[in-house]
Amino acid sequence: METEEKPSDAPQDYWVTLEQQVREIVSGTMATSKAIEELPLLSDATVQFFERLTRDILETLPPSRPIACAQGCAFCCTSTEVHASALEVIGIAAHMADQFNEQETKEISQKIRETTETKGAQNKNESPPSMPCPLLKDSRCSVYPVRPFVCRGFNSYDAVDCERHKAGDAETEITGYPHQDIIAHATLRGVQRGLADCGLDGDALDLTPALAIMLETPDAALRWRAGENIFEKAHARQARK
Ligand code: SF4
DSSP: OOOOOGGGOTTTHHHHHHHHHHHHHHHHHHHHHOOOOOOOOOOHHHHHHHHHHHHHHHHSOOOOOOOOOOOOOOOOGGGSSSSOOHHHHHHHHHHHHOOOOOOHHHHHHHHHHHHHHHHHHHHHOOOOOOOETTEEEETTETTTTGGGHHHHHHOOOOOHHHHHHTTTTTTOOOEEHHHHHHHHHHHHHHHHHEEEEEETSOEEEHHHHHHHHHEEEETOOOOOOOHHHHHHGGGGGGGOO
């Protein structure tokens, strides 16, 4: 995302402090409880943290123009990868199990499997294909309350630019409110570092194959919590060794 306001408009150590705070929330909770049921709650606590900070910064450093993002606009939900931590993936899987009816579960699980197969069939040396997120339903995010931080952070001042970008116009720059995106990435890094502090796989995952692993492996959360590298095949390309 291109930006107009500069991140330096905020206090210099603000972003580092924010990341450290999230890291401590995550590592502190994980150190005191091994209960799997705690994981979606912890994921939710990090979301609340992000939402509160975003509200604050919108008040103190308001955007230079109105943000164009609105319900039913989903140009940004077509991409090569959607990065998320294992904690977010587990939170999304729990939300699907809790909120989706049988038909929704069947439809979205099928789309997750098909998208994962398409990605997996691709030559590793090629750029990943840009595909609609399988969690999209009628141009809306079906897991909106628990969507990943990267989705929460992304925003744009002009939906036409997003549409052009989605259509393959790489020249079009998407300009948006930077602070929301920066807070989202700082929160994600804090989560990842907090997980790594506890000896867990905190690398960035590609959401779709990570959810496919959750669907195929009923005890995936338990095994990940026990330190197993269950999401190895879903590591985002930038995080692969
Ligand atoms: S998780 Fe939701 S917001 Fe994020 S890319 Fe998928 S459909 Fe869009």
